[in-house]
Amino acid sequence: MKPVWKWILSIIAFLLLAAAGATWYLTAHWKPILETKIKELVMQSSDSLYTLSYDDLDLNITLGHITIKNLKITPDTAVYRQLEQAKKAADNRYAIGVKLFKVNGVKIRDIIFNKELSVKSIKLDQPDFNIVNTYHAYNDTISNEPKKSFYEKMKDNLQAIAVEDIYLDSINMKYTQVQQGVKQDYTLRKVNLHVQDILVDSLSSADSSRFYHTKMIAISIPGFEYITPDKFYKASFQELKINTKTRDILLTKVIYRPTMSKPAFYRLKKQATSYIELAFDTLRMDNFDFRSLLNNKAIASRKTLLKGGKVSIYSDKHYPKFPIVKVGVSPHQQLLKVKTLLRLDTILVKNLDLAYTEMSGKFHREGTISFNDMEGVLTNVTNDSAALAKDKWMRSKLAAKVMNQGLLQANFGFDMTSKNGYHTYSGSISPMPATAFNTIIRPLLNVELSSGQIQKVRFDMQGTDYRNWGDFVFDYSGLKINLLKKPGDDDSKKSMKIVSYLVNQFFVNESNPDDKGIHHVAKVNYQRVPEHTFLKTVWQSLLAGIKQCVGLSKEREDKLMGAADTAKSTISSTKEKTKTAAEKTEKFIKGIFKKDKKVDKEDSK
Template sequence: MTDKRSGSKKLWKWITAIIITLFVIIGGASLYLSLSWKPVLTKKIKEVVYRGSGHLYQIDFKDIQLNLLSGSVTVDSIFLRPDTAIFAQRKKAGTAPTHLFQVKLARLKLRHIRILQVYFQQKIAMNDIILENPSINMIYNKVYKKADTAKAGRSLYQLISGTLKSVHIKGIKIADADFDYVNGSTSLVLNSVKHLNVQIRDFRLDARSESDTTRFYYTKDVFFELAGYHAVSKDKLYTMKADTITGSATGKKINIKGFKVIPMYPDLAFSRKLKIQKDRYDLVFGQVSFSGVDFMKFNTDRVIHAKALEIKNTEARIFMNREMPPGKGNKGRNFPHVALQRLPVPVTIDTLKFKKVNVAYTEYNPMSQKRGTVNIDQLNGHILNVTNDSLSRVKNHYAAADLHAQLIKAAQLHILINFDLSSKNGAFTFKGNIGKLDMTSLNPLSRPLGLVEIETGQIQKIDFEAKASEQGSEGVMQLYYNQLKIKLLKEGEEGKPAHQKGLLSFLANTLIIKDANPSKGEAVRTARIHYERPPGASFFNLLWKSVYTGMRETIGLGIIPMKSPEETRKAVVKKMEDRKEKKEQKKQQKQGEKRND
């Protein structure tokens, strides 16, 4: 029994010794091969990058660590850079790419790579590549492709086929990258993002993958995600945030959730920092979704094309302070279809969709010292052919909008707008209708901005149609209403509410105001829309002022001329000076009373 136990122990000792010896031999061999293969692998990596890019890129790194047992490779301190001399030659020949890349990263990991297969069969097969904390510069260059060279370049597989037979990587992960989009001609950073994550699925490069139409640049998909985006505008007046930005190359989509443009200061304080009249924006986009995005077109030609862009669950608050001087600029250049033409890249959105968008446009009237707001709620609809691309405009130079909304929380609005994308003066046409409305619902707007209070009045409907441009608008309106009665108000001072101008209100209702359309026994009156736009008026201001002038003429106020912007500004300045003078007099009076005490 003792002999058996002794023999068993000896057997296990032998087995243990053999296993340890095998591990030492394998480990030593692995270490030897790793050290001896390091220069071979280093040379092979640099050769593949250089040849595979058509001599356009070179790669340098500090160290490479190879583990034959696990099939892993770790490369430290990598720098991938383009050869500017080669790029210049290819640009002159018309064969250069639109974008160059410059990449720095601390560490690159290649896992489960079949190293012997690489050496003996010239095939690369691995599970994944991980790029940790890379810094990526994507450099845009204006490149003119020559007609005879546009399709003459060799494919990526043809470039590497002399060195490798195939490459297959199940996944590539780029973690926490800093990404800059740079203008190559000026070296200016056009856009910059931090903490970008990218996942590339099933990269395959061989003779067959070249013609696989289900792949995007040899991959089954490129997915990117940016979480917690945060930036400050160049003028330091806005903060921009986004919860998440995600996209898929083969899915041809981009989704942005929780994007916000947040002003740094309250409305009046914000406007007074600008010194002149400018809109203040407070925007919250619940969801912005692009679909049918042509990523390939953007990469090769720097052209943005999407089949659809949907803006959903959005709140847009716009504020204007009329106490500030108007400035010398012409806001006609900011009409939506005019501003679109100034974008630095060609853009085409086949259909721009709106779902559940609420817009609030507020003006501060320094005469009444009150705010008035026009609310456009539950905006739904679409705009077709949103483009600044010259070739697209040759086919169709109109963008057509069809929009439905609730106006001032009381009436249904339907409007059609036809934007002339080729117009030099921002020309467009619009027509639409407004449904039933209790006119007293207009008081939150008419009291602070027009110093008019509507006592009674019912609108049955409004039909309008006009042509417009930077110069103004011309058109017609039919306003059906009855039982209209108003009060004319005088602004209150020192916080007191506005009060009625009794005699003038009586005279207005008796001699000027027409209380109905059609009047009893008469045909429906058709009013003329005529509005001369001042340079400081925005697109939205032009629309509602055009409708307002038609309403004024219909109810009888058309015989009273509207003040010009200059006259209005003079009145505002005088009123503000009078208030300042009175305030100073009261201050001096109080100081005198204190001295007498």
């Protein structure tokens, strides 16, 4: 080898050794400077509430890498108490632990000389977050002191922060809520978080394309379960995905159901309350306003999709009922009382099954009515006074198969500004066999429809907190009713056939139009029972229309009650058992087609 090459190799070796030595020197001397700056930044930006500690910090200036082991950010409880006394403490305080904290592509010189932090990526492996929430009433009030932004708190140390990507993998999070000294914990595990393109400087807070200084926050939560404080219900979901860039929220397999069986539930409740089970395949919110959520704690979305699932409501009438006045607490009125600001422009419902089941306290059997494959749309679902000033109507348009047969179409309109709960509802049912309703009539009323075909149902109603009124059309043919023997009473079977014949002959029209060609159209004016719920009131008003259409006007009902008394006397002269059955028939008529002793009075809307 010629000497010139030896010189060249010697020079290269010297330069490499010099670079390595310089790197070592800078790393050794800049490391304590960097440590001090980071700790000062944490202290100053948190008003001395938080301190930072770790086991080891590995700094490579040449590559711009920083690795921290067992990083911890810890709140000072004494400082927090001082902030509480000064009424400056935030509701949330945090304790953070990270096993391995990695920063890539950081320019150390820019931090020291230019007060700018530019980072390519930050990754946290298996971080633990403990969040304690303590409610402070003063945080709900408007402070006269201007609130400092994050940039204002850090600008003495840094003029800008720019980070391309932040990854938090397998986060374990514990949220503790403290209310009146009582603690309740919520836990999330294996959460993944990706934050993209962070910029904090003097102008970034005004950038409308950013959410909290970021271009994107993507969160994936694999599962969650929450048990209500009374321990009767639990809520859960399979997965939650949030993306601030695409502005959507996705929940899958959302479930809300009791924590115990029906017998155990009612033994503890000791009253005939509802046993509710909800299960939805998909709940999706598009064009979600994350900025309103952050600034005003408002839930606002242009479109919400509720797709696939079941709603099951069960009631056991063996248990006592403690009626309370339900006036003023209809669903739309309850929405106005929700403290959280809600603004959902459109809610789409697809492929939803709804079923109501009741256990009869008298006949000890379960009756069910179902609405299958429900689809529809709800609009202007809001309690926002500004939105209601522009459009006061919340509307819904729904369609479903009744008993999986006839098509029910129903439209509701709610005047959200009305002082007396004014609303409208209209709709129709397509042709279907009347016998389909035996699944609820037979177990609960001990009567069945032996035949009958519903040709058309149409209604156009209005309502307030106190009465419902409107037009009701119910066209049918071949309607026959069978009164059934009491369960276990085989001796009454024959007499029930006789009484069923009398009911069909004297109490109901076999068809509408009837055999004389008269078409009965109902004019409903139903006085609300204050203890009835909104939906029960709607049903009772429609039932009043059915009564009129089958021929049971008040005058005719009085007349037919007299006919029933005559029939009862005639039958009793032949058989005592038939007399008993006739008495039951009269009670049935008075119970199902109950007469109003008072004439309905017109109420103002």
